[in-house]
Amino acid sequence: MKTYQALWRLIRFTPGLYAIDLFFQLFRSLILLLPGVLAYNMFNIITANRPIGWDLWTLGALLVGAAIARVVSMLSSTGMDAICGEHGNALVRRNIFGQLISRIGAQELPASPGELVSRFDADTESLTNTIAYTFMNIGSLLQALGALVIMLVMQPLTTLVVFIPLIGSSLLMTRLSRRIQEYHRESRKAAGAVSSFMGEMFSTPQAIQLANAQPRVLAHLRELNNTRRRTTLRSLFFTSVVLSNVASNTANLGTGLLLLMSAQAIQHGTFTVGGLALFISYQFWVISIVASLIQNLTFYKQAGVSLQRLQEALPAGIPSETVIAHQPVYLRGAYPEIRLLEREMPKLEHLEVNGLTYLYPRSSNGVAGINLRLRRGTTTVITGRIGSGKSTLLRTIMGLLPRQAGEIRWNGEPVLRPEHVFVPPQSAYTPQVPRLASETLRQNILMGYPEEPVHLEAAIHAAVMEADIVALEQGLDTIVGPKGTKLSGGQIQRAAAARMFVREPDLLIFDDLSSALDVETEQQLWQRLFTRGDCTYLLVSHRRYALQHADQVIVLKDGHIEAQGKLENLLESCAEMCALWNGE
Known part of the structure; x- marks a missing residue:
């Protein structure tokens, strides 16, 4: 131009x-x-x-x-x-x-x-x-x-x-x-x-x-x-x-x-x-x-x-x-009302991924030929060694990386633009390193979402943050600093989790949620997480508690599914799972 x-x-x-x-x-x-x-x-x-x-x-x-x-x-x-x-x-x-x-x-x-x-x-x-x-x-x-x-x-x-x-x-x-x-x-x-x-x-x-x-x-x-x-x-x-x-x-x-x-x-x-x-x-x-x-x-x-x-x-x-490109700008008067995102897809009953492939440019790293199926109310844990493609798989499913082959089906309907589907209210995601803004903790959790006390309290409880909020100088109205520097790594992870819970999505996707948590807090988080029976979970984790409570475990190796099934079965039949379980 x-x-x-x-x-x-x-x-x-x-x-x-x-x-x-x-x-x-x-x-x-x-x-x-x-x-x-x-x-x-x-x-x-x-x-x-x-x-x-x-x-x-x-x-x-x-x-x-x-x-x-x-x-x-x-x-x-x-x-x-x-x-x-x-x-x-x-x-x-x-x-x-x-x-x-x-x-x-x-x-x-x-x-x-x-x-x-x-x-x-x-x-x-x-x-x-x-x-x-x-x-x-x-x-x-x-x-x-x-x-x-x-x-x-x-x-x-x-x-x-x-x-x-x-x-x-x-x-x-x-x-x-x-x-x-x-x-x-x-x-x-x-x-x-x-x-x-x-x-x-x-x-x-x-x-x-x-x-x-x-x-x-x-x-x-x-x-x-x-x-x-x-x-x-x-x-x-x-x-x-x-x-x-x-x-x-x-x-x-x-x-x-x-x-x-x-x-x-x-x-x-x-x-x-x-x-x-x-x-x-x-x-x-x-x-x-x-x-x-x-x-x-x-x-x-x-x-x-x-x-x-x-x-x-x-x-x-x-x-x-x-x-x-001409768009409305709001320099005078009241700001427009923020409308809640409308559903693009019906309530999740089952999610299918067939032949999903994404390889990074000028590299053979990535994921290839991934097939998996999620049912409503179940927990699926993806595990594997460092560099096996766990995070890449999640990001490709959600459309954060462009898939090069394969298809995704939501209740049997093809998902053509996953970046528009895997967002609230259908889905919510917390990455390995969550991002917080230099605003109050309340604003970081809501991020423009209407504040309803019942939903906010339930989200804070599910994220095991009650004691942390009481300890903060101004509670939920505490300014957390750039990228959440006033909070610990575990508090940042749980604040990001509360951000997901308050939106009540069908599918919750976590990438190594509890990596910065102490043992007691981690156990509380998993217990509260798995009692939310109506939600569907897709997790990346190597934590034993998560693996033990998973309905299915998917073992990734070099960008491919090595094995999948219940943990006890994989420990008997999959050498890679045994090595991961024993910390090798």
């Missing part, structure tokens, strides 16, 4: 707001032509030795009125710029974030979280700011054209001579624009590297401390910041210092030529003091418009760089147009 297409789509997202914004921009620019005309008449009245009468006071009143109108229009246009910009920023961020959270299980993030935050912030604003600056330049261009026409009518020759420096500055700024674009690209890349590294640093503080790596980490961060500082200064130097100085010096040269030519013209009576005042007030706008247009072109090219970075933030296979 081209940059101009993206900008036009942003404008079409809120056309009414942008129309009002453009109106204010045009008004604030064109109103500036009036003071020059008023000054022209005022100086002519004064220099003609005419008595100060009603005409002069009228012109003064008009001058004050024009100033007030300009201030009002400037404030209004600035406000509309902000409103239009925030609508566009919200749209782009919603589109990209929505795609990321819907495809996150199937593939890795296209960039680190810190880098993505940088793109969401600066690169998104680069697009909307370009539109605002373009509107401002449309008004400035009309203002400059109006001023140029008035000046040509009054003194054609003087007008043409005054703008000779304009040609040289235009050529110079055109040559600089390409370099500015490259410097902006380097600056955004350096800023993203800093954000990325800081995100990694804040997410692994314990690893840094245990490795005694604080000095080296800080040294690397200092080096990244120095690179960002150099690239940002270089970009700002050319965009803010060089371009503005070229414009101001061009105006100064034009003013000098104007004074030299007007002195002789005034002496011969072909030019008035009022005309000189008008020329001085108008010439800067006409000269500076070239610098503004060149700078606008620079911003446009920078917006192209930002658009490319935003498109690269989309998951693979998503059309680039999705970045600006």
